[in-house]
Amino acid sequence: MDEDRAEATVPSWVSLKSDWSKGRMIDFRSSDKIERGEHILSNWDQSAPPGESSCSQSESRSGDAEMKPKQIVLMIYYRWKSLVYLCSGGDLQEVIEGHKMSLKRRCEHVTEGTNEAGSGTLLNKIYTELYITEGQSEEVDTQHEVRQLERTSKKNIQDTPIKCQDIFKVLSEQQRHIRVVLTNGVAGVGKTFSVQKFSLDWAEGLENQDISLVLPLSCRELNLIRDEQHSLLSLLHVFHPTLQKIRAEDLTVWKLLFIFDGLDESRFSLGFNKHQLISDVTQVSSVEVLLVNLIQGNLLPSALIWITSRPAAAYQIPPSCVDRITEVRGFTDSQKEEYFRRRFSDEDLSKRIISHIKASRSLHIMCLIPVFCWITAIVLEDMMTRDQRGELPKTLTDLYSHFLRVQIKRKKQKYGGKQRPEELTEADKELLLKLGRLAFEHLEKGNIMFYSKDLKRCGLDVSEVSVYSGVCTEIFKRESVIFQKSVYCFVHLSIQEFLAAVYMFHCYTINERIMESFLKYLKPNPFSCFVGLLNDDPATSLDDFLMRALMKSLESKNGHLDLFVRFLHGLSLESNQRILGGLLDQMENHPEIIQKVLNNLKEVNSDEISPERSINIFHCLMEMKDQSVHQEIQEFLKSEKKSERRLSEIHCSALAYLLQMSEEVLDELNLQQYNTSDEGRRRLIPAVRNCRKAELCYCNLSDLSCGSLASALRSNPSHLRVLELNGNQLKDSGVKLLCGFLQDPLCKLETLRLGDCCLSKNSCDSLTSALRSNPSYLRELDLSWNQLKDPGVKRLCGALQDPLCELETLRSVRDDPVLSQV
Numbered sequence: 045m046d047e048d049r050a051e052a053t054v055p056s057w058v059s060l061k062s063d064w065s066k067g068r069m070i071d072f073r074s075s076d077k078i079e080r081g082e083h084i085l086s087n088w089d090q091s092a093p094p095g096e097s098s099c100s101q102s103e104s105r106s107g108d109a110e111m112k113p114k115q116i117v118l119m120i121y122y123r124w125k126s127l128v129y130l131c132s133g134g135d136l137q138e139v140i141e142g143h144k145m146s147l148k149r150r151c152e153h154v155t156e157g158t159n160e161a162g163s164g165t166l167l168n169k170i171y172t173e174l175y176i177t178e179g180q181s182e183e184v185d186t187q188h189e190v191r192q193l194e195r196t197s198k199k200n201i202q203d204t205p206i207k208c209q210d211i212f213k214v215l216s217e218q219q220r221h222i223r224v225v226l227t228n229g230v231a232g233v234g235k236t237f238s239v240q241k242f243s244l245d246w247a248e249g250l251e252n253q254d255i256s257l258v259l260p261l262s263c264r265e266l267n268l269i270r271d272e273q274h275s276l277l278s279l280l281h282v283f284h285p286t287l288q289k290i291r292a293e294d295l296t297v298w299k300l301l302f303i304f305d306g307l308d309e310s311r312f313s314l315g316f317n318k319h320q321l322i323s324d325v326t327q328v329s330s331v332e333v334l335l336v337n338l339i340q341g342n343l344l345p346s347a348l349i350w351i352t353s354r355p356a357a358a359y360q361i362p363p364s365c366v367d368r369i370t371e372v373r374g375f376t377d378s379q380k381e382e383y384f385r386r387r388f389s390d391e392d393l394s395k396r397i398i399s400h401i402k403a404s405r406s407l408h409i410m411c412l413i414p415v416f417c418w419i420t421a422i423v424l425e426d427m428m429t430r431d432q433r434g435e436l437p438k439t440l441t442d443l444y445s446h447f448l449r450v451q452i453k454r455k456k457q458k459y460g461g462k463q464r465p466e467e468l469t470e471a472d473k474e475l476l477l478k479l480g481r482l483a484f485e486h487l488e489k490g491n492i493m494f495y496s497k498d499l500k501r502c503g504l505d506v507s508e509v510s511v512y513s514g515v516c517t518e519i520f521k522r523e524s525v526i527f528q529k530s531v532y533c534f535v536h537l538s539i540q541e542f543l544a545a546v547y548m549f550h551c552y553t554i555n556e557r558i559m560e561s562f563l564k565y566l567k568p569n570p571f572s573c574f575v576g577l578l579n580d581d582p583a584t585s586l587d588d589f590l591m592r593a594l595m596k597s598l599e600s601k602n603g604h605l606d607l608f609v610r611f612l613h614g615l616s617l618e619s620n621q622r623i624l625g626g627l628l629d630q631m632e633n634h635p636e637i638i639q640k641v642l643n644n645l646k647e648v649n650s651d652e653i654s655p656e657r658s659i660n661i662f663h664c665l666m667e668m669k670d671q672s673v674h675q676e677i678q679e680f681l682k683s684e685k686k687s688e689r690r691l692s693e694i695h696c697s698a699l700a701y702l703l704q705m706s707e708e709v710l711d712e713l714n715l716q717q718y719n720t721s722d723e724g725r726r727r728l729i730p731a732v733r734n735c736r737k738a739e740l741c742y743c744n745l746s747d748l749s750c751g752s753l754a755s756a757l758r759s760n761p762s763h764l765r766v767l768e769l770n771g772n773q774l775k776d777s778g779v780k781l782l783c784g785f786l787q788d789p790l791c792k793l794e795t796l797r798l799g800d801c802c803l804s805k806n807s808c809d810s811l812t813s814a815l816r817s818n819p820s821y822l823r824e825l826d827l828s829w830n831q832l833k834d835p836g837v838k839r840l841c842g843a844l845q846d847p848l849c850e851l852e853t854l855r856s857v858r859d860d861p862v863l864s865q866v
């Protein structure tokens with residue numbers, strides 16, 4: 045199937061186009077064509093003339109009455125041009141129809157793994173409506189869906205749902221013309237499926253027919269021409285060969301929609317501040333420059349742009365260029381059920397699967413993200429149709445181990461063999477471990493796409509069907525073929541992370557040297573319990589190995605090894621090793637060793653690690669099925685005398701996790717009320733995302749804590765009204781990080797106390813620009829006991845003159861906090 049799909053991307057379009065257009069008469073009187081022509085004319089009523097920046101687009105779209113003479117002239121010119129074009133018999137309709145057919149062919153089948161090579165499922169058969177909201181409601185600094193799960197299982201009542209097909213529509217009177225839409229969503233939440241469904245509905249003539257051409261351009265494919273120079277026109281010719289005949293002037297006449305799917309996968313950097321200005325579709329430049337010019341509206345100012353991205357990469361697009369932000373949030377509870385009903389034609393089976401999922405809280409939460417629905421469907425279908433059912437998966441390692449086991453079994457059933465279906469042959473094992481190596485080596489570098497040479501380096505023979513058939517079809521796939529170059533990837537990032545962990549665990553059991561180079565770390569060991577350990581010493585015991593891997597993962601800034609290290613801990617349990625049917629050499633782990641691993645996790649000293657990331661230590665415990673900390677925190681929450689109970693650091697991570705997950709918004713979080721260490725208090729910071737008032741005074745917080753505080757605040761800005769940070773060494777750098785949150789229009793903070801925080805005039809600058817961008821909420825700002833100096837305060841006062849500024853009280857006196865009314 046993958047090969048089919050890969051071929052279908054480019055070469056088939058060419059043949060489709062040439063076959064289709066061969067010998068076909070064009071009927072200029074076709075009513076369809078006339079309608080299309082009228083459409084184009086009416087579209088031009090809404091579009092602005094070229095040459096204006098996107099960021100100022102909206103003002104120029106208010107209708108003819110308010111247009112400047114130059115705009116009217118340009119508009120008449122475009123109307124005339126499109127009319128001449130139609131009348132001169134341009135094969136507009138033909139090109140559009142050809143493109144629609146090609147797009148339909150490309151989008152009507154889904155590309156998720158399938159065990160039957162060559163057979164694809166129809167998108168419309170399994171496509172289930174997703175929960176998409178307008179606006180950004182959740183944290184944007186996380187890139188992995190698993191971490192997102194911990195936040196999105198609760199819905200915010202202020203969210204405004206929006207249908208995928210409506211994302212370019214003006215839905216209320218307050219809205220202006222929507223030209224650039226940015227759709228955020230974590231991995232596997234359904235962004236590509238949404239793009240595919242939008243394109244299919246357009247190609248089938250069902251939705252958005254006012255758009256002349258929908259032009260999807262996947263960022264992972266654009267990577268392939270990263271080093272080449274192209275004009276926008278030649279770029280379209282390369283990726284949409286059905287459009288070979290279109291000319292530069294056509295592009296300026298039609299209403300186009302460019303879809304850039306998967307910005308996070310792009311390997312180019314978008315320099316919005318400094319770049320070559322391009323307004324001509326035939327002008328040659330790099331892909332990134334073309335993209336920036338399109339987004340800014342310098343190039344084809346009337347073209348619509350839709351960008352999808354995982355949250356971690358979305359920041360690359362300046363908010364001023366975006367007219368609408370939407371977020372794919374996954375499936376609601378009823379959509380989850382709908383998904384399983386659509387997936388299985390056997391109604392009884394789907395009913396049983398749904399009731400099993402409902403009975404398991406962890407599975408039910410996981411199914412919020414569609415890709416987990418898919419994995420769960422595969423695992424549960426197998427378990428339900430088997431005689432001995434066994435225990436349902438409870439942890440992620442459980443689920444993924446079962447998933448891999450199902451793949452192994454399917455292969456055996458398909459190709460026969462003497463062993464029991466669950467057992468692996470040496471060849472299978474070898475192949476899976478080679479894939480594991482590929483997964484691991486590229487995960488370390490942050491790569492999710494591989495070329496043939498990467499496969500060869502890991503001993504994988506790309507020409508072998510074994511890579512695509514049997515055991516690997518739902519694990520690994522050839523994504524596309526462009527310019528005769530194949531690109532490969534794992535069906536999902538989490539599968540890459542799981543196989544990478546399997547491989548690393550295997551290396552540990554056979555004492556492979558690669559493990560040593562991975563586990564070597566340069567920073568001084570931050571773990572008090574390992575102070576005596578030399579960094580270069582080989583990892584000998586399981587506890588040492590796992591602790592070093594955890595340490596390595598915590599060193600990563602973006603958490604790209606978090607899920608990997610969770611899987612690694614899960615795989616240390618014999619029960620999970622057994623599920624994998626001989627892929628891992630089973631280790632005899634004495635209970636004392638496992639206990640030591642658990643104790644290490646509970647005692648990790650993470651002074652230098654962000655509190656957000658420390659929560660992963662708690663997740664590692666959960667993957668090892670240790671419920672003790674979880675239970676103790678549940679008891680703590682129920683207890684009357686909370687301040688008397690001493691909380692360890694791991695307790696605080698667990699508490700932070702539970703508080704941020706809670707349906708209820710906390711009225712007040714006062715860190716001083718918890719009987720714990722300074723580090724414990726820091727680990728509670730992520731809970732700020734779910735409270736109205738946060739008192740974090742005199743907690744020895746530094747600028748490092750401000751980073752995680754800012755990211756916690758950005759996640760749910762609508763709740764927090766009061767933030768007190770007096771007496772912490774935040775410094776200017778910390779305040780700068782906080783101001784990133786303050787200037788967000790969604791931030792409704794009313795009181796901010798930063799007294800005695802080691803601030804200088806630089807903080808005044810940061811606060812001034814934050815107040816200028818978001819002047820309407822802050823009422824009280826306390827800056828007393830800092831070294832602000834007069835020029836700093838003066839600048840701040842400048843911002844207060846803004847008529848929109850609502851600040852009522854500013855404390856800024858150095859010696860004595862005197863209240864000054866503004």
Ligand SMILES: Nc1ncnc2c1ncn2[C@@H]1O[C@H](COP(=O)(O)OP(=O)(O)OP(=O)(O)O)[C@@H](O)[C@H]1O
Nearest residue numbers: 156170171172231232233234235236237414415418
């Ligand atoms: N609307 C949907 N209906 C049915 N299944 C879906 C839907 N959306 C997603 N899925 C399932 O989830 C998988 C992942 O979806 P998709 O590739 O669209 O995610 P994504 O958000 O683009 O992820 P990534 O950021 O990793 O590219 C799909 O292969 C499919 O199995």
